[in-house]
Amino acid sequence: MWVPKWQRDRAQGVDSPMPTQVVSNEEFIPRPQNAAQQQVERLIGQMADDNSRKLGIDRRTYLASSMGLAAAFLAQNRVYGNYWDVAEDETLEPKAAEEKWPKGEYFIIDVQAHFTNGLPLGIRGAEFFRNMGFKLKEDPESYSFQNFLKEMYFDSETSMLVISGVPGKEITRDAAGKVLEREARTPGIEGKILPSWVMAERRQEINQLAGCQRALAQGNCAPNHYWDRKNNVPDQAALFEQMEREVKLYKIDSWKWYCHTDPGRSGNGFKLDDEKLTYPFYEQSKRLGLKIFSVHKGYASQSRTLGHLANPADVEKAAKDHPDITFIIYHSAMKHGPGEPQFTEKGYFDPTTGDFAWHDVLMKIKQRNPDIDNVYCEIGSAFGSLAIAHPEMCMHLIGKNVKYYGVDHVLWGTDCLWWGSPQWVIDLMKRFQISDELCEKFGYSKLTKDDKAKIFGLNAAKIYGIDLQAQRNALPDDALSKLKMTYLENGGMRDNAAYGWVRQNV
Amino acid sequence: MAALVMGVPALSCLVWSESDAPRRLDPAAWGEDHVGRPVPAYTTGDECLFCHRLKIGPTWGANRHARTIRDVEEQSPALDALRQSPGKELAEEIRFVVGGSWRQRFLKPATAYGKLELLSTAWIPPREEQPGRLLSANRPYWDADQFGTSCAGCHATAVTADEQAFSAVSLDCYVCHGNVVPEHATNPELVPLAPRRMAEAREVISICAQCHVRIGKSRSTGRPFPNNFVAGDNLFRDFAVDFSDSAVDSLSTADRHVVENVRDVVLFGKEEVTCLNCHDVHNNSSRKHRRVAKSGLCLNCHHAQGPKRTLKPFSIHSQACGY
Structure with missing residues (x-):
């Protein structure tokens, strides 16, 4: 018999801030918890019982605290090996964790943050994220702008963020040639996700609410979005009109491209190094004064037939031909995430080299071209999911990014709020370290606090021209910080509830 | 009767x-x-997969409906045979394949929007004891019309009636799910x-x-x-x-x-x-x-x-x- 995970947890007294088993999202029969997962869960439960009793607090409050999270990391270490930097005293003394991992230690700029314009996506149901200990609801509200503010700014240490685009285009004019505005530009589904005009407006709202700059926004326009079907060529007039609108009117801070999608029904995607199709876009963008291009690479399953265009091989020529353009390669080009069946297929990850599909393509580009300095590796979704599902691959991801591109070319992104509040990913990075063994074998470097500071925000600040000193002065007193303080003082905290299905008897 | x-x-x-x-x-x-009526400005499959990435995305690429037109494999026996036939020069232009174990045909993009050209030579894959072989291999040529008039409707998506021009190769979500409205996220019965x-x-x-x-x-x-x-x-x-x-x-x-x-x-x-x-x-x-x-x-x-x-x-x- 299957029961909701929260119900089973309640019956068994389990309340875990970390995954302790795979939870079904109703698309597959829940798999039984394996021995190691049972052990982790038991250890977390034991520590929660013992420690909450010692501290004189209730169990739930303990597990929602930094001590509870530390207990979960410690339990993982005891079962799987020492992957996480966590000390025993962090599970008992609130100040131990706070001193070791002080809130606000890092200036965090999340360059990959999303919400929707009222559409429930249903993707918060990824099996291993559903049990992360956060309230991963699936209703429209859980993907809304209001929840975005709460989960990104109140429930996490994120200082600034980039509202990051999704596939979709705007219709520029109606049949009579009249320029359309707002909702009329995106009447279809893309209007319900995250069109450029919504990103721009919401960025403005956040910054006005805060009283300082807390958000940046991307624009979705791409080379194949407007197509002249009669002549089977790009409709450059419409394309340039939209580009100008996004840069000048929306004041976007970067483009966000999905080479493997075709919302303009051009009949194909596009490549970054296509001189005929893509280079005119670069040139026009330069003329408009925008030289930051954020490009989704990897996660190839997100396209029906054009997934091969999510391969980062085209970064090489484009980056060499346009040294004045900054290319931010999202997801570090990881081809498949741990939630996909291909992830476990033979050959996807080679433990002898640490290579895995399409991340290796991105790494080899830099190995072949050490002089390339305008390509950055963003780690959204890739880091968090690998840290939980495959810590060894996670070490290779970060180890190689830093080894080949340099620690000043790795950018923090989370893909939240698809996965709830990003605090769990932030905690993962704070405690993350590459093992001695892998450092020795593959020539990786241990990450220092300075390195993490660069990854968390300093690198993005440099790219986006953010005055860090001014931001550090402004943020603590801005309206968002005050609202967050009120939220926390009123007992706002994480809820370790999961809504998937598990076997009742395990 | x-x-x-x-x-x-x-x-x-x-x-x-x-x-x-x-x-x-x-x-x-x-x-x-x-x-x-005009072909609707439907939501493309790539947009669908942004939300349906977990359930549909990982397997859809291998689904037959997504492979009604598929990329030619560089090392395929069919292409090898073509390279040794009178059509060896045309073989280098081939980009796509249609068909399965009975018969396969080869395609290349046309210059016009939503068009493919069909190679007159076909490939009969190996079957039981019979080796694979080419059909009509002697005078191969690119046929600019046949794909549009005979094949496009079921191998491509959103084909226009007048020009038989498609908007995407293979079958997009639209073919079976139609022009999906945004409200379907909360009302899937739509x-x-x-x-x-x-x-x-x-x-x-x-x-x-x-x-x-x-x-x-x-x-x-x-x-x-x-x-x-x-x-x-x-x-x-x-x-x-x-x-x-x-x-x-x-x-x-x-x-x-x-x-x-x-x-x-x-x-x-x-x-x-x-x-x-x-x-x-x-x-x-x-x-x-x-x-x-x-x-x-x-x-x-x-x-x-x-x-x-x-x-x-x-x-x-x-x-x-x-x-």
Whole structure:
């Protein structure tokens, strides 16, 4: 018999801030918890019982605290090996964790943050994220702008963020040639996700609410979005009109491209190094004064037939031909995430080299071209999911990014709020370290606090021209910080509830 | 024995010779069509997969519906054979393949929007003891028209009636799910073929039959595929099918079981069985065949007695497609 995970947890007294088993999202029969997962869960439960009793607090409050999270990391270490930097005293003394991992230690700029314009996506149901200990609801509200503010700014240490685009285009004019505005530009589904005009407006709202700059926004326009079907060529007039609108009117801070999608029904995607199709876009963008291009690479399953265009091989020529353009390669080009069946297929990850599909393509580009300095590796979704599902691959991801591109070319992104509040990913990075063994074998470097500071925000600040000193002065007193303080003082905290299905008897 | 013909015009040409003929319906008597209207500005599959990435994305690339046109494999025996044939220069231009184990054809993008050119040479893959071989290999040429007039409707997405130009290769979500409205996220029953829609059998059958009934013809275009069919439409308002026993009996087993099922639904009003009873499209699976009943439809392949896994000899070849 299957029961909701929260119900089973309640019956068994389990309340875990970390995954302790795979939870079904109703698309597959829940798999039984394996021995190691049972052990982790038991250890977390034991520590929660013992420690909450010692501290004189209730169990739930303990597990929602930094001590509870530390207990979960410690339990993982005891079962799987020492992957996480966590000390025993962090599970008992609130100040131990706070001193070791002080809130606000890092200036965090999340360059990959999303919400929707009222559409429930249903993707918060990824099996291993559903049990992360956060309230991963699936209703429209859980993907809304209001929840975005709460989960990104109140429930996490994120200082600034980039509202990051999704596939979709705007219709520029109606049949009579009249320029359309707002909702009329995106009447279809893309209007319900995250069109450029919504990103721009919401960025403005956040910054006005805060009283300082807390958000940046991307624009979705791409080379194949407007197509002249009669002549089977790009409709450059419409394309340039939209580009100008996004840069000048929306004041976007970067483009966000999905080479493997075709919302303009051009009949194909596009490549970054296509001189005929893509280079005119670069040139026009330069003329408009925008030289930051954020490009989704990897996660190839997100396209029906054009997934091969999510391969980062085209970064090489484009980056060499346009040294004045900054290319931010999202997801570090990881081809498949741990939630996909291909992830476990033979050959996807080679433990002898640490290579895995399409991340290796991105790494080899830099190995072949050490002089390339305008390509950055963003780690959204890739880091968090690998840290939980495959810590060894996670070490290779970060180890190689830093080894080949340099620690000043790795950018923090989370893909939240698809996965709830990003605090769990932030905690993962704070405690993350590459093992001695892998450092020795593959020539990786241990990450220092300075390195993490660069990854968390300093690198993005440099790219986006953010005055860090001014931001550090402004943020603590801005309206968002005050609202967050009120939220926390009123007992706002994480809820370790999961809504998937598990076997009742395990 | 019943003699049943549905041709052009379809509405009044059902002829039964027996007085006890089963209840018969007019297949064209319900619903709408999009003949003469522009192809809708539908939501593309890549946009669909942004949300449906977890359930559909990882497996869809390998689904047959996503591979009705697929990239040619550089190391394929077919391409190797072409490279050693009079068509060796044309072989280098090949970008796509259509077809399967019976016969394969080769394609290249045309300069015009939504067009592919079809190579006159075909490949017969190895079969049992027979090695693979080329057909019509002596004077190969690129045919600029045949794909559009004969193949596009079922191998590509959103084909225009006037120019037979498609908007995407292979079958996009739109082909089976139609022009999905944003509200479907909270009301999935708005989407054709969504499990919660509880659609009538005739709607389901119309969607599958648009391609899997390979003996039909559009009345408005004369092409062997529908004219601007949008999931949710009544296919049979414009798509004429000969449902006569003689026509059905002449088909391969695979085609016959499709047409019989369609006939059962649209002519005889039998709504118990549709394609979805046995075929799990997204999972590329016919696992539901385990539930196979002993109806006449199922007995095309299965024996009335004995284990269901023991099948009668069957074929899937169709003259309409050449494979």
